[in-house]
Amino acid sequence: MKKLAYKWRLLLRKILIVCGFGAFAMGEFGCGDYGAPYTGGNVRAADTKEPIPGIWVSIPERKAVTTTSQYGYFNFGFDLNRATLLLLKDIDGTNNGGEFHDKIITDYTGNGYNIDLYRKQ
Numbered sequence: 001m002k003k004l005a006y007k008w009r010l011l012l013r014k015i016l017i018v019c020g021f022g023a024f025a026m027g028e029f030g031c032g033d034y035g036a037p038y039t040g041g042n043v044r045a046a047d048t049k050e051p052i053p054g055i056w057v058s059i060p061e062r063k064a065v066t067t068t069s070q071y072g073y074f075n076f077g078f079d080l081n082r083a084t085l086l087l088l089k090d091i092d093g094t095n096n097g098g099e100f101h102d103k104i105i106t107d108y109t110g111n112g113y114n115i116d117l118y119r120k121q
Contacts (some may be wrong), residue, residue, distance in 0.1 A: 040075035041070045041113030043088065045097070052117060054096040058087040059108075067091075083107045090114065 043055045051072025058065045059076065061084050068074045087107035090100040100117040 038075055039110045040073065040076055041115055043072045043074065043079050044119060045100070045113045046116035046118045049116075050097070052090075052096050052100065053094040054090075055087045055100070055117070056087075056091045058089075059084055060087065061085060080108070080110045083109050088117065090117070 010086065010100040039059070043052050043057070044050060045052055051068070051070075053068055053070045053072060055068040055072075057068060057074045062076075062077050062078070064075060066074050066080075076091075080116075083106075086105040088105075090096065090102070091104055093099055099120040101120055103115065105113075105115070
């Protein structure tokens, strides 16, 4: 019986991770509280200021990876206590309205960033 319950919990964790709830599914971070600080921002095209969906966003130091939503928004679910490296990469080619240059932000400090990406010519 315990083995079956373990398998169900493992399956549920995998489903939650695939759906983008990785921090909550892992169990080591606990549940996010309402009003808790978080690390997030918006990614948009530099020329049109339109949001860009499907951009891969990573904080290598924390081994955290996510992609932007259809509205160009990303959120990691944790707060940064100091500036860190943030990597952005267009992984889906022209599916999100064009091909965009990769970007590295070396002094990323957390919430509220509007990040502009330039189109490849």
